[in-house]
Amino acid sequence: MKLQISASIMCADPLNMARDLDILEKYDVEYLHCDVMDGMFVPNLMLSTEVCNAVSRKYKTPMDIHLMVEKPERVIPWFDMKEGDMVSIHYESTPHVQRALSMIRDRGASPILAINPATPLECVREVLPDIKMLMLMTVNPGFAAQKLIPECLNKIRRARTMLDELGYSHIPVEVDGNCSLANIPKMAAMGAEVFVVGSSSVFDKKLGIENGVKAVRDVFAQCEKA
Template identity: 45%
Template sequence: MEGLKMKKSKISASMMCADLINLKETIEIFEKERVDYLHIDVMDGEFVPNFGLGVDYIRGLRELTSIPLDIHLMVKDPEYKLQWIGIKETDIVSIHYESTYQVQRVLDWLVPFGCKRFLAINPATPIYVLEEVLDYIDGINLLMVNPGFAGQKIVPSTLEKARKLKVFLTEHGKESIIVEVDGNITPENGNTLRKLGAGIFVAGTSSIFHGDVVQYQMNIEKFREAIR
């Protein structure tokens, strides 16, 4: 996975963890600290047992900042909902392997948007499901918790799964595919996963969104040092 190790690690701030009251101040801190992406969990209450950030929230964020969005679609049958979102070329869009019978078709339907195409897989989904779509994706969003709620603890087996994924991509000559890790990414877990080839780290309550908003700058600096 040498190709990934040579690339700078990136932070994707999980906006479902943000305090709406201090949203503008939070965004200003993220811009100052050069946070790479804003992670947007779109949840429909059907694919996952929760409702999450929607199209109006996405539209409002775009008016606040030019930081690219990392849009994580936790919705059933995403192929019929892509047009609602206002996807930009600078975005990452993750669709779930488990959310549709037409995985390859959804990835194809993302092409006209010009965004980076990621495939997300849940903790219990084996990595071999990726084999037939490796030519259609720019990245893999490896869920380290079961999706739907912030504040969960990492599923222990996902650390071994990350190691297997590193080997899997190397064996298939796909070292250039980006690995994103999402769920309870503490500085310690982030450091471990960086060594296993992860390139994008979703940062939530376990890393940057804890304490008062004035602490976020220090939290980001500590987290960035851990995943360097």
């Protein structure tokens, strides 16, 4: 699997979001990452159902909807989902993980399980048959522009090894948190394949979105040659 961009739209200019998303689609990012936060599971509020559904209707780029909410099975029916979209729930957010993953699958999207930095990898074993991707948070969720938790690099490697050894080599690892131009090579070397990119790369104001996407692609090319 080639390395892929999931561009975090919470880092777009809130007063010019359509302009920013037009650029992302023009430059063929693989996913538009939509963070949904309820102020309970994480200490922030972000991106309403209306925003996510409007983006989904306007753009052909698949959605990567990240539900950082308590009891996600309550809100899954509120979202428009189409084939090619991905929707992630957190292991820590509900006692009914498989039920929530099944609801996503029944609506035509690919279910993803996300886990926080301090959550042990062992917890994902029971639901590996139910997911299309494993998302590892490399910062504590809730806010952009945080620094990578160093131990998470080793966790990426351990996750990739675990998936391969258990017969799930087809499940890619997605990483979310400080996927900067400097950190992407380290993460890729550990086995990450999908990168949620935001303020430290694609949305770096010094670069601009066009140059940010190109810079990430250049880093990907270097990683794939290594």
